[in-house]
Amino acid sequence: MNAKPNIVFIMADNLGWGELGCYGGGSLLGAPTPRIDALAAQGLKLQNYNVESDCVPTRSALMTGRHPIRTGCLQHAPAGLPHGLTRWEVTLPQLISAQGYATAMFGKWHLGETQGRLPTARGFDEWYGIPRTTDESAYTSTFGFDPSVVDLPYIMEGKAGSDCRNAKLYDLESRRTIDEELTRKSIDFIERQVAAERPFFLYVPLINMHYPTLAHRDFSGKSEAGDYGDCMMEMDHRVGQIVDAVDARGIADNTIVVFCSDNGPEFRAPWRGTAGPWSGTYHTAMEGSLRVPFIVRWPGRIAAGRVSNEIVHVTDIFTTLATMSGATVPTDRPIDGMDLSAFFLGAEKSGREGFCFYLKNELYAAKWRDWKLHFYWMPEVNDMKGKLESPYLFNLKRDPKEQTNVGAANAWTGGPIRKMIRQFQLSFNQFPNTPPGQPDPE
Known part of the structure; x- marks a missing residue:
């Protein structure tokens, strides 16, 4: 058996906190998720795992361990416009690959579409998936679509x-079958590395639950919640297939399996998801945007059935998985992620007190312990109330919907929260942030 643990990292797209059975949804919402629920029972389920505002910033934070305000990966850009991680950034697969791992990615990248910024130039040995966003699959079926002025979307x-x-062209029919393809390629990769007796890092950013929610035809009509529920059941099945591949090949005890989401739920009808007890969707600073599902299993090392409300941030996953693979994170730049390997393996506390939350270039909120301080108020996407003269403060345990501002009665929290913000922002002076669209260094 390899001394180094294999890593299988499966990430859903826009899956809300409250949509899985193990987080209060599942059958209650007409779409049971037995395989992911079982995975949660076999490992650690986080109730306070936090991400960024949408696909690009979260994925950049995962790949670099750095807040997107530092890397310039602030938001999605249409095809043909400059975006993505500069080649100066050091990615998680680069670090893990240097430890002798085979690395593969099957799924959505969204961190640069030009040669040199695609996954196989950023640490992955192989890739199959889409370079940008899933809604492009609907372009060629849209009334008035003109391919002479828009880049056709492709699976690459x-x-x-x-x-x-x-x-191949990424159209609506490809949208239906892509998660099946990603799963099949993932299983093939696992089998090849087991045969080669080589440790591996497999990154599977699935397409579900991103709109348009079109399930594989094998799952059409299977749920009681329409197309959306059908996709939920398909996603659950695909996760189960990958976990089964790990278990069937006798490598479960030496394999870290993660399942999580990149963002809070979709806000657009008819695809809107749910964040359960939290308010809001992605593209906001509400708790429903920040908190998403996260499950990690490592039999014999991570206790089964454990549940924690400790704060964990997506940047922490970069540092933690790098450490678990034997890698050392860069020291020539700020790395915001903390090494939480001891916490995953049984320590009671994560050690993270909080973090700053930016939406594009603006500091929208800061989360600290059980408190959230909002500087801009936008409870729903495009329902902007503006910058607050007197920021709103909420206690997230007593007020999970963030409805009652208790700032006047708890002004003491301003000290530690603003010190955290100041410390973070002072680092911008020594290490200037990369602007969006920054070209790669020569």
């Missing part, structure tokens, strides 16, 4: 050392 593939190429 490639291997390290050569340019990625277009594999």
